[in-house]
Amino acid sequence: xxxxxxxxxxxxxxxxxxxxxxxxxxxxxxxxxxxxxxxxxxxxxxxxxxxxxxxxxxxxxxxxxxxxxxxxxxxxxxxxxxxxxxxxxxxxxxxxxxxxxxxxxxxxxxxxxxxxxxxxxxxxxxxxxxxxxxxxxxxxxxxxxxxxxxxxxxxxxxxxxxxxxxxxxxxxxxxxxxxxxxxxxxxxxxxxxxxxxxxxxxxxxxxxxxxxxxxxxxxxxxxxxxxxxxxxxxxxxxxxxxxxxxxxxxxxxxxxxxxxxxxxxxxxxxxxxxxxxxxxxxxxxxxxxxxxxxxxxxxxxxxxxxxxxxxxxxxxxxxxxxxxxxxxxxxxxxxxxxxxxxxxxxxxxxxxxxxxxxxxxxxxxxxxxxxxxxxxxxxxxxxxxxxxxxxxxxxxxxxxxxxxxxxxxxxxxxxxxxxxxxxxxxxxxxxxxxxxxxxxxxxxxxxxxxxxxxxxxxxxxxxxxxxxxxxxxxxxxxxxxxxxxxxxxxxxxxxxxxxxxxxxxxxxxxxxxxxxxxxxxxxxxxxxxxxxxxxxxxxxxxxxxxxxxxxxxxxxxxxxxxxxxxxxxxxxxxxxxxxxxxxxxxxxxxxxxxxxxxxxxxxxxxxxxxxxxxxxxxxxxxxxxxxxxxxxxxxxxxxxxxxxxxxxxxxxxxxxxxxxx
Ligand SMILES: [Zn+2]
Numbered sequence: 001x002x003x004x005x006x007x008x009x010x011x012x013x014x015x016x017x018x019x020x021x022x023x024x025x026x027x028x029x030x031x032x033x034x035x036x037x038x039x040x041x042x043x044x045x046x047x048x049x050x051x052x053x054x055x056x057x058x059x060x061x062x063x064x065x066x067x068x069x070x071x072x073x074x075x076x077x078x079x080x081x082x083x084x085x086x087x088x089x090x091x092x093x094x095x096x097x098x099x100x101x102x103x104x105x106x107x108x109x110x111x112x113x114x115x116x117x118x119x120x121x122x123x124x125x126x127x128x129x130x131x132x133x134x135x136x137x138x139x140x141x142x143x144x145x146x147x148x149x150x151x152x153x154x155x156x157x158x159x160x161x162x163x164x165x166x167x168x169x170x171x172x173x174x175x176x177x178x179x180x181x182x183x184x185x186x187x188x189x190x191x192x193x194x195x196x197x198x199x200x201x202x203x204x205x206x207x208x209x210x211x212x213x214x215x216x217x218x219x220x221x222x223x224x225x226x227x228x229x230x231x232x233x234x235x236x237x238x239x240x241x242x243x244x245x246x247x248x249x250x251x252x253x254x255x256x257x258x259x260x261x262x263x264x265x266x267x268x269x270x271x272x273x274x275x276x277x278x279x280x281x282x283x284x285x286x287x288x289x290x291x292x293x294x295x296x297x298x299x300x301x302x303x304x305x306x307x308x309x310x311x312x313x314x315x316x317x318x319x320x321x322x323x324x325x326x327x328x329x330x331x332x333x334x335x336x337x338x339x340x341x342x343x344x345x346x347x348x349x350x351x352x353x354x355x356x357x358x359x360x361x362x363x364x365x366x367x368x369x370x371x372x373x374x375x376x377x378x379x380x381x382x383x384x385x386x387x388x389x390x391x392x393x394x395x396x397x398x399x400x401x402x403x404x405x406x407x408x409x410x411x412x413x414x415x416x417x418x419x420x421x422x423x424x425x426x427x428x429x430x431x432x433x434x435x436x437x438x439x440x441x442x443x444x445x446x447x448x449x450x451x452x453x454x455x456x457x458x459x460x461x462x463x464x465x466x467x468x469x470x471x472x473x474x475x476x477x478x479x480x481x482x483x484x485x486x487x488x489x490x491x492x493x494x495x496x497x498x499x500x501x502x503x504x505x506x507x508x509x510x511x512x513x514x515x516x517x518x519x520x521x522x523x524x525x526x527x528x529x530x531x532x533x534x535x536x537x538x539x540x541x542x543x544x545x546x547x548x549x550x551x552x553x554x555x556x557x558x559x560x561x562x563x564x565x566x567x568x569x570x571x572x573x574x575x576x577x578x579x580x581x582x583x584x585x586x587x588x589x590x591x592x593x594x595x596x597x598x599x600x601x602x603x604x605x606x607x608x609x610x611x612x613x614x615x616x617x618x619x620x621x622x623x624x625x626x627x628x629x630x631x632x633x634x635x636x637x638x639x640x641x642x643x644x645x646x647x648x649x650x651x652x653x654x655x656x657x658x659x660x661x
Contacts, residue, residue, distance in 0.1 A: 008036060008126060011043040013056030018091025018217035023055040026086065026098045033105065033122050051082040051126070055094055058087050072139060073167060077101045077132040084126065092167055092217030097132070099163045104130045108507040111480030112160035112473070113153070113630030115581040118507075137493035138459050140371075140429050140466020142168030142221060146436050147472030148182030148635035151205040155212050156630065157473045162216040164487030169213040170221035170302070170468060174230070174291075176209070177202040178238035186658055187635040190622035194658040199237065214297060221348065221468070222295065224302040225269055231287035234268045239307065240657075241266030253280050255313035257402065270308030275326035276317035285334040292338060292345040300371065302348040303334065309353035310402040321362075322399050324355050328362035328423075335369045348373050350431070351420050353406060357399040358419040367426035373468065374420070375431040376413040378406040381438045382532035384454030385410045385462060414462065427465045430455070435471035435482055440640045441531035443593050444524030445478075446501075446517070449485040453497045456489025466490070477632040478589035479508065479520070479582075508582055512567060516586070519564045523593060526556045531600065538647050547604040557597040561590045588628060592617070603644045611650050614641050618655055 008030065012023040023040045030038045030053070046054055046061050054061075058076065074089040075097040086101055088094035103109070105128055106120030122128070143161050145154060158169055172179070177199055185197040213220055229236025232250050246254065246263060254261040255272035264271040273280045292301055305327060312323045331349055338345060351358075352375040364370055393415035394407070407413050421428070434452045442448040456467055467490055475482055484504045488495060505513035530550040535543030568590055571583030595617050602610035618641070621634045628634070638655050645652040 008034075008038040009052040010038060010040045011046075011050075011052050011054045012040055013043055013046055013054060013060035016057060016091045016094075018215070019056055019088075019094045021215055022086075022088075022091070022095040022098045025095065026053055026055060026102070029102050029107065029119065030125055033102075033107070033119050034125050035121075035123070046085075048083070053079075053084040053086060053126075055086045055098065057091070057094060058089050061085060061087060072135065074135045075100060075132060077104075077130055079126070079128065079130040082126045084130070090217065092162070095162055095216055096165055099165075100132055100134065101130055103163075104128075104132065109160060109163040109480075110508050110578075110582065111476035111483065111631065112156040113476070114156075115578055116156070116160065116476075116480070116630070117163075118576075118578045134491070136165060136167075136491045138456070138464075138466045138490040139427075140168060140219075140468065141166045141487070141490040142170055142219070142429075142466065142468040144170035144221070144431070144468050144470040145172050145176055145179050145209075145473065146470050147179065147474070147633040148187045149179050149473045149633075150183045150188065150629075151180070151208055153183070153473045153630070154205075154209045158209065158212045158216065158218070160483070161487075162218065164483060165491045166218070166487060168219040168221055168300070168468070169209070170224075170300075170470075171206050171209055172224050173226050173237060174206075174223060175199055175202040175237065176206045180205050181238065182635050186656075187625075187633075190625050192653065192655055192658065194661055196661055202237075210297070219300060220298045221300040221302060222298040223291065224304050225307050227284055227287060227303060228271065228273050228306040229268045231283045232273075234263075234271075236269045239267060239269050244268060253277065253283070255311065255318075256315045257311060257313070264306070264308055264311045267308070270306050270311060272306045272308075272312050272323075274313045274315055274318060275305075275323070275330060276313070276315065276320070281326075281330045281333055284330055285337055288334055288347075289337045289341055289343070292343050293341060298345070300346045300348050302350070302373070303331065304350045304352070305355070309406065310404055312354055312402060314401060319401065322357055322360060322401075324351075324357055324359040325362045327355060328359045328364060331370065332362070332365045335364075335366045338369070339366075346371060348429075350375055351417065352377065352431075354404055356406070356413070356416045356420075357396075357404075358416070358423055364424050364426070367424060370424070370426050371465075372420060372424050372426060372428040373431045374413075374417050374428060374464070375470075376407075376410070377433060378408055379410050379413050380408045380532055381434055381441070381448060381451055382529055383410060384451045384458065385414060386454050386458035417462075421463065428463065429466040429468055430459060430462075430464050431468045431470055433470050435469060435475045435486075437636065437640055438532070439472065439475055439482070440637055441534070442524055442528035443596055444520045444522070444526075444528060445481050446521040447524040447528040447532075449481045449501065450497055452482055453485040453489040453500065456486055457493040457495075459490075460493060472633040472636050474629065474631055474633040476585075476630070477592075477628065478585045479505075479516075481505075481520075509571075510579070512571065515564075515567060519560060522560050523557055526560070527554050527597060527600070530554075534604075534644075535647060536643075538649055544604065544606075544648065548606075551601040551604050554597045554601050558594045561594050565590055584627075585631060588624060591620075595620075599641065600644065603648050603650060606648055606650070608650060610645060610648070611652055614638075614645060615653055617641070618653075 073093040086097040226236040393411040505517040574580040
């Protein structure tokens with residue numbers, strides 16, 4: 001007796017390399033799902049009578065699939081009775097069509113990294129009816145590198161990002177050095193030790209990352225900080241004081257602060273320039289044009305000034321205008337040069353700290369060239385923009401050179417953006433930091449996931465065209481809910497948080513999904529608002545007193561976790577490897593969150609035992625790193641814990657800013 005095994009075909013239309021990748025991905029997953037032989041075959045033309053999966057651009061079909069619409073991503077899926085059309089308005093949209101189709105079949109993208117997806121078993125996936133026409137709510141859906149990362153972590157993030165519908169990746173700096181150095185130089189050693197890590201190695205990793213993003217048709221965003229250093233012969237790869245001395249030839253171009261032209265507190269990246277000098281603007285813009293010429297695949301180049309705040313030039317010429325005026329003058333000069341060089345590169349400029357104050361005299365001459373990036377780094381993540389929108393913003397304070405205080409309330413930040421929008425009508429994106437340092441202020445993840453979702457779904461109402469998430473690459477401890485909230489929120493602004501969250505927890509934890517969600521929500525409720533509103537400097541003694549009083553509440557986390565433990569113990573015994581893995585993550589988390597809450601309680605009470613607790617947690621994180629590194633950025637977590645000890649005047653073992661060997 002013979003059994004006939006099904007051999008299916010994925011037909012590839014056209015020659016777009018991203019569509020080819022989409023077809024390969026589809027065949028790979030269908031094979032795993034069905035256990036059948038599924039092969040990719042190149043087809044000359046679409047044939048609506050032939051069985052199989054047809055993957056192509058909208059223009060490859062004579063059928064009524066979607067028509068292309070510029071750079072916007074639109075997907076079209078129509079699968080019925082053995083014949084499936086999967087198409088997109090461009091290559092990456094065809095890839096999203098494939099991933100959304102697979103998701104409708106039951107695939108679950110849990111989180112980035114190993115064991116981060118669960119696939120259904122379906123003998124005949126071709127018989128399933130799936131029909132989708134989707135256009136993401138936000139045009140720009142970009143992830144930006146931050147934290148500590150191995151190149152594998154970034155690759156895993158990009159792989160996941162395409163599945164979750166993100167369409168851009170931002171590598172930061174010319175080689176992303178500082179992020180890779182934190183992993184290769186420190187975190188991976190699992191002891192208090194640092195090894196040398198080279199710029200060349202960082203460059204190689206960055207090239208790998210770009211290749212992975214381009215393979216999926218994602219838009220590359222590049223550089224950002226550094227333009228104020230490298231054109232002037234100063235190295236600007238990381239935010240540290242390298243003890244560099246600058247020559248008088250270079251010093252003449254640096255910002256004059258308190259009568260001196262020198263590196264700002266010794267850090268090149270934080271040193272502004274004397275932008276009223278035409279020579280400075282020429283050198284600054286020449287370097288950008290040269291970079292754009294050498295990197296034609298980088299669609300978006302970020303042109304930022306130095307980092308840091310209250311560090312602008314005080315010379316008599318610079319004082320004649322505010323920093324954003326000098327910034328816009330440089331950007332207009334850059335636009336002229338790019339146009340003369342025939343370059344279409346888009347330039348992303350930044351309203352950030354001192355530059356939140358909109359220009360008074362200057363105006364962007366060619367809005368088509370630019371994207372305004374609003375980066376409210378001083379905002380609080382206790383509330384979303386939308387929930388804070390109805391509160392009356394404080395009037396925008398007058399600009400006072402190098403004596404600025406920055407707004408924390410989202411509404412106050414939005415009021416400053418509104419002033420910029422009166423001067424610039426082009427595209428605008430939110431560059432935001434929910435999943436950077438702040439992510440550990442909500443160990444339950446659920447309060448933060450809600451704020452992320454409200455911010456992502458509210459972009460349109462705020463007149464913004466997208467979101468760049470400046471974030472740690474490993475943010476899935478214990479679940480991938482925050483990335484799900486961000487990705488889904490940018491994709492579909494109409495979906496509610498509850499719809500998104502219930503679906504996610506149900507897919508990941510099955511019948512126990514609601515229970516897990518409630519547990520994490522309780523953890524968030526017990527501590528996150530306190531940690532989000534905690535003082536960030538030791539001088540804020542009143543805030544420290546409040547934290548001390550609030551800390552009693554945090555004991556609740558140990559009770560909640562003890563109640564949850566038997567459920568977790570059962571879950572880790574699941575025969576399904578991926579299911580067991582998701583429960584194991586919760587098991588590690590149960591250990592962590594109880595100790596972390598205890599650490600916070602001790603630290604905010606000023607108890608010296610907090611220092612030992614930090615060492616205990618850090619050592620245990622190191623021990624568990626091989627099991628946790630896909631989900632948790634332990635370098636960033638340790639940094640945040642050290643910061644908490646510092647605010648409370650408690651000593652700590654330095655594990656983050658280790659001296660160079
Ligand atoms: Zn100056």
